[in-house]
Amino acid sequence: MSVTMTGTEVRLGPVDEIPYGEGRAYAVLGRQVAVFRQRTGAVHALSAICPHKGGPLADGQLDDVVVMCPLHANTFELATGCSPSGEKSLTVYPVRVTDDGTIVVTVPPGAETGAPGGPPSSLAESIPTGAPNPGPRETPLETEGAA
Numbered sequence: 001m002s003v004t005m006t007g008t009e010v011r012l013g014p015v016d017e018i019p020y021g022e023g024r025a026y027a028v029l030g031r032q033v034a035v036f037r038q039r040t041g042a043v044h045a046l047s048a049i050c051p052h053k054g055g056p057l058a059d060g061q062l063d064d065v066v067v068m069c070p071l072h073a074n075t076f077e078l079a080t081g082c083s084p085s086g087e088k089s090l091t092v093y094p095v096r097v098t099d100d101g102t103i104v105v106t107v108p109p110g111a112e113t114g115a116p117g118g119p120p121s122s123l124a125e126s127i128p129t130g131a132p133n134p135g136p137r138e139t140p141l142e143t144e145g146a147a
């Protein structure tokens with residue numbers, strides 16, 4: 001982890017842990033961040049919790065432009081976080097892959113657990129920092145206010 005002018009850079013692990021065309025969720029400084037690796041090799045990092053009802057976006061299907069939430073099929077642009085299906089936008093995090101193949105996400109200053117766009121603290125504690133999501137969940141993620 002290192003602090004720069006634009007935020008805190010966090011090394012998440014090898015990009016090869018994410019198969020092409022899939023995503024993985026990571027806990028990053030108290031936030032749930034989904035990292036997606038497109039079939040082209042491009043990597044994007046977005047908030048991992050669907051603003052509709054808390055769906056696990058890292059488990060969604062990708063195409064060249066969007067990720068589709070696995071619960072109710074709302075879509076979000078990978079590059080901008082905007083939702084063509086009309087949901088609130090997702091936070092987009094700067095992400096890069098180093099020469100040695102490590103994913104590095106930058107969290108802006110002031111980002112903390114419980115901040116707007118951040119996960120509930122109980123969810124943030126459920127996955128160790130820097131650890132990939134252990135796999136698809138059998139039940140939807142629970143978030144505060146989800147009905």
Ligand code: FES
Binds near residue numbers: 051053072
């Ligand atoms: S929870 Fe994602 S579309 Fe409903």
